[in-house]
Amino acid sequence: MQSAWVNLRFGLTPDQDRLPCLLLKPLPDGHTEGRVPDISMMFGEYYKFREWDIISGAVSMQKLTDLGLDDIALKI
Template identity: 50%
Template structure:
């Protein structure tokens, strides 16, 4: 199963944090776990069964794919991040760094998060269906089920989100230039 989260722990994290449900088009992180690294943006290859230590990389990949979606770049057209930056700068007459563009992707990801929270999403929703929380009895991912609670703890910390509420923290929103979305009682 190409997209089975029991075969790719990072993809499991993508599924439970995706703004539109379990969708590999929000981030095809499984490609990283299969060897398709994006070192240029700090997304190294990881062991597909490793649960610990990949949450920041997953978040970074989500920001990259949000940027690609915003620019209407097909995921099947493998365009390097550096080339994307060059194309955007040429088309817009800008001189933005790749990091500036990734920050735009992160802003978009956090805006989607805020919208979903406003519509009723909460951290309790971030789980896989029961079937996908059961280990498979054989095959390449035999016996493996990702430790999503631990991964979510790491993900929230890496993303600057409050674990209890699911909201991006005041500090994170301010750093992203999204101060107008800070609530009075927000951590």
């Protein structure tokens, strides 16, 4: 929740979510040899799981209400 709030406060969007370059390189050996994770799909699933808007990165009003954060929902 904190990262969603910080992102919203500073105007960051899901397009600006990044992982370290090392995680985006195919591994030279092992079970996942030569594979690179589908980061855009993974971010989309993460945002859906957290109930954040996939376009803006904002927490849904319903999620804030469910968490008892109505006062924050009114400020957004």
